Amino acid sequence: MSTSKRALFRIKLGHRSEMLDEPTPDGHTHRWTVFVRSAGPKQFIDRSCVTKVVFTLHPDFPNRRRVIKNPPFEVTETGYAGFLIPVSVSFAGTSKVYKLVYDMNLCLEKYSEHHVEQIVEMKQISATFFDLIINYGGFIKKEKSDKKNVKKENESFPSSPNEEHGLTPENRQKKSKKELKSRENKKRKQVTEERDTQSEIATLLDLQRKLMFITDANKLDQIVHILFSCDNLRNEIGISSDNKLTFDLCSLEPSALSKLQIICSQNMKYL
Known part of the structure; x- marks a missing residue:
């Protein structure tokens, strides 16, 4: 029997790194481990929740597609720079493969560990599997009723120009364009700053x-x-x-x- 509600699952995706005392013959300065963990109170100890994790490393690494079928779901290597790591996660309760991307950056500290939490959505899972994933970071997000959504939409958009501080349709359009441009400029600035930081590192x-x-x-x-x-x-x-x-x-x-x-x-x- 499957549940009609959406199940959301929190995954902890991250890495830990250690700066080597001396570089390897290949010029590698760090030993690092990229991992997939539970974001809930319990960690994965068997394949009852997660059945497989695939890490796709940089092309410079031999056998770059690393398939891990048992916990801990992690890969350890050495390197001298960070890169984007595509990660595929397979669960026991659904046939869908969830594809994520982790941006691994190596820091200048002797030891460091970083992680991010990503939420994946599971549909039509069994009640038994949902009871299981609750311990690993799963939760239910109830759908709002159509009536509440319609009411909220009606409250958000005024029915006449006078209801929005007396703005005419033309002025409202100009205001919307200005706000949109402001958001785009802010987003562009954030992306630029992030790129500058990554370049500096x-x-x-x-x-x-x-x-x-x-x-x-x-x-x-x-x-x-x-x-x-x-x-x-x-x-x-x-x-x-x-x-x-x-x-x-x-x-x-x-x-x-x-x-x-x-x-x-x-x-x-x-x-």
Whole structure:
């Protein structure tokens, strides 16, 4: 027996990453794990809820289509930059395959973990399966009656021009166009800012990777001099257990970053 109500299911999609002490021979600077988890009080311990998760990695990875049929539903790899990961999730109670996309960004911290919650809709599922998914983040969203919807629409749109602060149809149209343009400009600005942030992170990760490959003593001395000349970073520079200099690239001033970029560009023959 199936339920006529819509079932909504919350999925936790995310990744954790660890910065490596030294880059791999391929230039990878991070070890990361992308995962699909329950957003509810219980985690997946068997295949009674989720039966399969497919992660499609970047083309640079061998066997990029990773099929996971048992929990934990996750994939671990090493890399030096983030990328978009298409994720397909199959459930036991429905034949539909839910396709999601996760934007994995590698951070400059030693350890980090990030996740987002995505909601998928399930229709015509059995009452038994619904009782199961309640423990994993599922819930029912009741449909509003037609009468309530009609009433709400009538309340939202005035029946005459005078009901909307005396605006004529022509003025209402101009106002709507202005509001639409404002929303589009705001959305365009948000997208631009997001792209700028992602580009900045990618640049810092690339710089970090190049710095880890520098072995020339003179260039290392130049780097140390640049770091200790930054007042805001001087007290944050540390020494790791294996006698390596540790510092946060995000704390550097643009001028210092530019100097490091120049040193790295002169060191390209070492990469």
